[in-house]
Amino acid sequence: MAADIAEQPDVFARLLEGPPAAAIAEVAAEIAARRPRNVLFVGRGTSDHAALYGAYLAEIRLGLPVASASPSAITLYGARPDFSDALVVGVSQSGGSPDLSGVLSAARETGALTLAVTNNPESPLAQAAELSVDVSAGHERAVAATKTYTAELLALLLLVEGIRAGDGRLPEAERAALAALPGLAAAALADRTAEELAQRYRFAPHMVTTGRGYAYPTAREAALKLMETSYVPTLAFSGADLLHGPLAMTDTDVPVLAVVGDGPGGQSMREVIARLKERKADVLTVGPQGDLGVPAVDERYSPLLDILPLQKLALALALARGENPDAPRGLKKVTSTL
Structure with missing residues (x-):
């Protein structure tokens, strides 16, 4: 991986x-x-x-x-x-x-x-x-x-x-x-913050990921990576959907990974972050001004960079929990469904 x-x-x-x-x-x-x-x-x-x-x-x-x-x-x-x-x-x-x-x-x-x-x-x-x-x-x-x-x-x-x-x-x-994307991706991958943060979530029983607009697919993909490599139950919500009910489950014991970019989607996440902080949630932001920083780019390009530190976090967290991220239990590379 x-x-x-x-x-x-x-x-x-x-x-x-x-x-x-x-x-x-x-x-x-x-x-x-x-x-x-x-x-x-x-x-x-x-x-x-x-x-x-x-x-x-x-x-x-x-x-x-x-x-x-x-x-x-x-x-x-x-x-x-x-x-x-x-x-x-x-x-x-x-x-x-x-x-x-x-x-x-x-x-x-x-x-x-x-x-x-x-x-x-x-x-x-x-x-x-x-x-x-x-x-x-x-x-x-x-x-x-x-x-x-x-x-x-x-x-x-x-x-x-x-x-x-x-x-x-x-x-x-x-x-x-x-x-410029290849160079920006290399810079994002060179940052070791994700590896350093893995210990923070080593014993998390479950997690939440969230984002809006172009960032929402990133939130969903990050949740999948955490579940299939570290076996941490992770729920993914758009920022808007999070406020329509699921917010009630967030507290100090529910880590939230929030993807917050510079465009309209990121701006709309400000209210979400504020509401999460009111709940005393453990919030980790991903974006140009985030805890997991990535280069600032056009919002359309952000998903190509925002997911990189989250992939590294999933990998590091799996290793910290003693799991093998290369061979998740019960999974294989090609899944056939009808």
Whole structure:
């Protein structure tokens, strides 16, 4: 897991240059030309969190209605919704789960433009889709996904911005800003604060993660990483949902990891942080001014950096608790569901 985490700056650089970037631009141009009227994402686990990030991008940057598919409706109940004029995007590191391939196959049969975003371009998911994007993360050693997650995020960012441009070609200012990401990721990973904080949560019986807007997928992914590597029950809430009831369970014994960026999502978290402090909750903030600091970037880019110290925290916490983060109990790299 440590090796996978450390490779993320190189993965970013690889996606931003040469054949991978050109391939994503070509797919983006094709989607733009087809002019979908809505977008449907489907994914599981970590990839579902990447898909949630893609949903925020598509709604905010493309102005398209976005929804999340319910695979069981198609694979278990045999439903065949009318997907005409929709872009249906399957996101999966392995591309091997039959339910995701089933959704894309059904969507393609009923009129959708289908796209697979995966780390395995030869996978069943990629074969089921009309279009495919290879996130080019390389082999991931650990069961817990790290570099494939951020590669999916970056691929979706490039894809959405390419669609927005119309021809897949990003504006010069956008390309320049993205070119800084590998160096910023390396700087975030060089900070050892996450390792130092692991002892603080070694005996935590449960935790909460929270964020709003682009930060919400980060909160959900951080919760999953903590659960699958350290076995700490962790609940993830949007900042707004946290105030609608779950806030009542927070107190000094419930550590809260709050992702707080510089954009509108981060600004809206100020009330959440204030309310948590009223509850005397143990709050750890992640962001440019946070306890776990990351470089300040455009809010769209923040999820690619905010998750890095949280991955390191999950790794360090697992080790502090005497667990093996590379081989979580009961889990394997490829999970197949119907």
